Amino acid sequence: MHHLPPLTELRAFEAAARHLSFKGAAAELFVTPTAISHQIKLLERHCGRDLFRRRPRPLKLTAAGELLFPVVRDGLATFAKALDKVRASAVGGRLRITATNAFAARWLVPRLPKWRDAHPRLKLDIFGTDAILDLAADEADIAIRYARKPPAGGRCIELMRDTFRVVASPKLVGDLRKTLSPAELANFPLIEIEWPSRNRDAPTWQRWQTKAKLRFKRVPDLAGLPHLAFREELHAIEAAISAQGIAICSDVLIGPELASGALVQVSNLTLRGYSFFLVYLPTHPRVTPIMSFSEWARSMAR
Amino acid sequence: MHHLPPLTELRAFEAAARHLSFKGAAAELFVTPTAISHQIKLLERHCGRDLFRRRPRPLKLTAAGELLFPVVRDGLATFAKALDKVRASAVGGRLRITATNAFAARWLVPRLPKWRDAHPRLKLDIFGTDAILDLAADEADIAIRYARKPPAGGRCIELMRDTFRVVASPKLVGDLRKTLSPAELANFPLIEIEWPSRNRDAPTWQRWQTKAKLRFKRVPDLAGLPHLAFREELHAIEAAISAQGIAICSDVLIGPELASGALVQVSNLTLRGYSFFLVYLPTHPRVTPIMSFSEWARSMAR
DNA sequence: AATTCTAGATGAATTCAATTCATCCAGCAC
DNA sequence: GTGCTGGATGAATTGAATTCATCTAGAATT
Numbered sequence: 001m002h003h004l005p006p007l008t009e010l011r012a013f014e015a016a017a018r019h020l021s022f023k024g025a026a027a028e029l030f031v032t033p034t035a036i037s038h039q040i041k042l043l044e045r046h047c048g049r050d051l052f053r054r055r056p057r058p059l060k061l062t063a064a065g066e067l068l069f070p071v072v073r074d075g076l077a078t079f080a081k082a083l084d085k086v087r088a089s090a091v092g093g094r095l096r097i098t099a100t101n102a103f104a105a106r107w108l109v110p111r112l113p114k115w116r117d118a119h120p121r122l123k124l125d126i127f128g129t130d131a132i133l134d135l136a137a138d139e140a141d142i143a144i145r146y147a148r149k150p151p152a153g154g155r156c157i158e159l160m161r162d163t164f165r166v167v168a169s170p171k172l173v174g175d176l177r178k179t180l181s182p183a184e185l186a187n188f189p190l191i192e193i194e195w196p197s198r199n200r201d202a203p204t205w206q207r208w209q210t211k212a213k214l215r216f217k218r219v220p221d222l223a224g225l226p227h228l229a230f231r232e233e234l235h236a237i238e239a240a241i242s243a244q245g246i247a248i249c250s251d252v253l254i255g256p257e258l259a260s261g262a263l264v265q266v267s268n269l270t271l272r273g274y275s276f277f278l279v280y281l282p283t284h285p286r287v288t289p290i291m292s293f294s295e296w297a298r299s300m301a302r
Numbered sequence: 303m304h305h306l307p308p309l310t311e312l313r314a315f316e317a318a319a320r321h322l323s324f325k326g327a328a329a330e331l332f333v334t335p336t337a338i339s340h341q342i343k344l345l346e347r348h349c350g351r352d353l354f355r356r357r358p359r360p361l362k363l364t365a366a367g368e369l370l371f372p373v374v375r376d377g378l379a380t381f382a383k384a385l386d387k388v389r390a391s392a393v394g395g396r397l398r399i400t401a402t403n404a405f406a407a408r409w410l411v412p413r414l415p416k417w418r419d420a421h422p423r424l425k426l427d428i429f430g431t432d433a434i435l436d437l438a439a440d441e442a443d444i445a446i447r448y449a450r451k452p453p454a455g456g457r458c459i460e461l462m463r464d465t466f467r468v469v470a471s472p473k474l475v476g477d478l479r480k481t482l483s484p485a486e487l488a489n490f491p492l493i494e495i496e497w498p499s500r501n502r503d504a505p506t507w508q509r510w511q512t513k514a515k516l517r518f519k520r521v522p523d524l525a526g527l528p529h530l531a532f533r534e535e536l537h538a539i540e541a542a543i544s545a546q547g548i549a550i551c552s553d554v555l556i557g558p559e560l561a562s563g564a565l566v567q568v569s570n571l572t573l574r575g576y577s578f579f580l581v582y583l584p585t586h587p588r589v590t591p592i593m594s595f596s597e598w599a600r601s602m603a604r
Numbered sequence: 605a606a607t608t609c610t611a612g613a614t615g616a617a618t619t620c621a622a623t624t625c626a627t628c629c630a631g632c633a634c
Numbered sequence: 635g636t637g638c639t640g641g642a643t644g645a646a647t648t649g650a651a652t653t654c655a656t657c658t659a660g661a662a663t664t
Binding site for chain 2: 003004005006007008010011044045046047048049050053054055062063064065067068071072075076078079080081082083085086087089090134136138139281284285286
């Protein structure tokens with residue numbers, strides 16, 4: 001790499017050249033004029049050329065100084081501009097939060113008014129995606145991951161654990177006085193979510209009926225029956241709400257519907273889900289606002 | 303001015319980004335990898351954004367890092383380029399010496415072979431000009447001034463003092479057995495140098511005949527006779543050498559001709575000249591080569 | 605002409621940013 | 635399981651940056 005003098009010298013030179021005054025440069029850089037004098041002298045020694053004519057006043061740039069000044073001035077201005085841009089994307093910039101589509105849409109977004117009330121100045125950018133964004137590569141500031149155990153790649157806080165319940169709209173099943181048996185379930189259309197094949201513990205009708213056989217004598221092959229299938233958990237939930245069938249859904253994602261009766265639990269047999277983990281990097285330069293969000297999310301999860 | 307972090311941080315960042323390695327950056331900047339780690343951490347804190355993804359190896363720039371890197375890299379390269387240019391005009395560059403036209407042509411230039419023998423690597427730029435170049439404004443590195451007393455504007459070393467002699471070519475005056483009286487001088491064409499009007503002590507025929515009247519009984523009005531006039535001292539000297547007339551010349555400038563007989567002194571009445579002063583700034587960043595030249599010039603002047 | 609003011613120069617002393625040291629950590633290779 | 639590598643971190647150290655004290659030389663003021 002090129003041999004550069006200490007960059008402090010260039011900064012002193014630039015300010016002195018712009019002010020044509022060591023005193024003025026000193027005031028701007030919050031040092032004494034003596035400091036500027038020393039810095040300029042060092043730079044001149046480094047260059048082998050005088051950069052200023054000291055007398056008569058005011059100072060005047062020499063030919064060498066004239067050559068160097070615009071380069072340093074423009075260079076430092078360009079640095080400052082780029083740094084401002086980086087800062088703007090951080091300080092005062094939005095916290096970027098990545099979560100699964102379903103969680104973002106059905107848990108986080110509905111609660112944002114409360115977030116805004118608590119932190120009016122700290123804006124969020126929410127990425128609803130099932131892709132796993134990399135915090136270490138600064139693709140997001142916070143990740144909310146759905147996993148069986150604390151995921152790697154940062155500090156983890158377990159927000160909550162969910163349970164998958166068999167639910168249906170009352171418009172489909174009527175005003176039930178008690179829950180349905182597995183055989184009775186087979187009388188209704190069923191909704192299946194096509195989980196990624198890597199998810200062996202996925203809350204499917206197959207997994208449900210296996211568990212049911214330990215509890216009930218007569219369990220038809222519910223997984224073998226024709227059913228409505230959705231790749232998006234969100235869409236499956238919407239279909240259940242609109243009485244298109246009976247679905248197995250995460251109670252975290254249908255909390256309001258369970259509370260309002262828009263969906264009702266039609267079997268007592270549930271499937272244990274995983275946990276929602278909030279993940280962040282403790283070394284993140286914006287760890288303070290990140291902790292603010294983390295505290296808030298935990299308070300929302302209780 | 304824009305708020306910049308310590309530029310040391312930017313230099314560390316640039317090297318680390320280019321190597322994608324703190325260790326590599328450290329080796330280049332002659333510090334430990336820990337120093338780089340600290341510097342990057344400070345810059346990230348300053349920016350509010352991570353600039354590197356540390357894991358997995360090798361390091362990778364984040365989006366913020368990608369934004370900042372080319373700006374800093376190009377900026378530092380531009381600085382280095384400009385500094386090299388300034389250095390090239392100094393270190394390894396020529397010493398700029400300003401002297402009067404006549405002195406440059408007739409004393410300095412003829413001796414340059416000896417200078418080259420003594421200092422083969424230190425080149426000179428010689429400005430033969432009667433304008434007074436300003437050392438303080440870095441218009442030249444060394445000035446050789448012809449003056450009655452040491453000029454202001456720097457440290458002065460008196461090289462030599464000259465004497466103005468009445469000289470002519472033997473082709474004009476023949477093989478004289480003795481010097482000519484003022485009356486005999488009037489029988490030949492006379493050469494006059496038109497000195498700047500500010501020079502009241504200029505070695506003119508007028509000044510010469512005033513002094514001659516104190517010595518000789520019969521002194522014709524030599525200054526009143528028609529004569530060949532030159533504005534350039536150099537041209538007057540050349541005219542004398544080519545037997546066009548009798549001239550009053552500085553013995554410093556016609557040393558070789560006096561030695562070889564190309565010009566002979568035709569009157570014992572001489573006029574005291576001034577001195578040649580070598581002037582430089584003791585605070586000049588290139589004071590070492592300047593002193594080399596100074597010593598050499600003094601040795602040549604003896 | 606004498607005195608005062610101003611801004612830069614210089615070397616010694618002081619401050620504090622930069623750096624090193626010692627130790628730790630987490631992947632990776634063997 | 636063990637050893638290696640490159641980065642992280644806090645305390646200690648180093649030395650670059652800065653201040654202090656004094657000086658200088660023009661310019662302004664008296």
